Every structure is written in C-alpha cells, then in structure tokens.
Amino acid sequence: MATATGTQIAVHRTANGPVSKKIRQGAGPLTFLVTAQKGDWLKVHLPTRPNGATGWIPVEDVTLSTTPYRLVVSMDEHRLDLIEKGVRVxxxxxxxxKSTTPTPPGEYYLAELIRPPNPEGGYGPYAFGLSAHSDALTSYAGGPGQLGLHGTNRPDLIGRDVSHGCIRIANDVITELARTVPLGSPIVIQA
Known part of the structure; x- marks a missing residue:
C-alpha cells in the first residue's frame, strides 16, 4: 500500500513517463494499492474511472506499508470474507x-473511510469508499458514482440484490472492519 505524503499526486502513464492526471485527496489520506515496483516507481491501482485503471507514481511521494488483510466478496452467495494472512478468519x-445497478466484479481496494454524520442513517456508522465505480451510474448522491462498503439502516435487506452497486453490511460488522482493516487493503468482488 502507498499513502501520499501530500494532498495530491501526479500519476504517470509509465515509470518516469509523462503525467497523465493528478489525483487529489478526498475524505481521508490519498491511498493506493501497489501492484508492481520498477526502481523508484510504483505501479498502482487508481481510485478513478475506468475500473481497473492503473498508473505509475514516484516512491518519493508516498509512504509504503503492508496489510495482512484482504476482503473477498461473493455476490452470488451474498457473502464477504475477511482474509488475514491468507486464511479466512x-x-x-x-x-x-440490483440488476439495474449491479456491483461490478473486479479487483479494487479500500480507498477512503468516511464516518457519516448520522450513524443510524442509510450508510450506517462507517463507509469505506472503494476504488470501484458504478458501470450503470455516472453520479450518485452528488458524487462520481463511487461504490462503497457500508453499514445500513435496513439490515432486513442484507442477503439480497438491493443496492445501487454498493455493498451493504451490518452496522456492527462495518464498525469492526473500520477498526481493523486499513485503507489500501485489497477487495476482490466476484460474480
């Protein structure tokens, strides 16, 4: 995992290549999932459209860390697995x-953690912003259609295809995950 030392970072098309975009910090530290290193450059997943986008950032602009955690979503089983050091714990x-606004499968990461103002509201006490975006919506609730893993004020709907693409989970569980799993941790969404 790489966390930017500043509030924005220049993303390059290739290691030491031209800048393709600048990404600014959102609700928390600007964090990336690292997929490769080439000298003083890191290839990272980007929290932008299109889903699965990657780019290169300089090592000198980030702090590196690791995580023992990985999350795996099985959409057809309506299950989230917490993996620690390769073991499902x-x-x-x-x-x-739901079918009109499906959760897109793919490999993503936890990009930000938000504490909604109303912990009893629709997003529960915590919401992880994922690096994933909806394929069906270009915007949602004033945002760019970014997907989340969040609590819910409707636990009776857990176990179903009900959301606009986000992953809903019980409030006590999202609280546990928010206290345990760091930003930058991978989340794999399987069909």
Missing part, C-alpha cells in the same frame, strides 16, 4: 447491487 452476509 470471518465471513459476513451482505447486500449487493
């Missing part, structure tokens, strides 16, 4: 996107 029931 917990599994939880979830709600996922």
């Amino acid at each position: 917990r599994h939880y029931p979830i709600g996922v996107g």
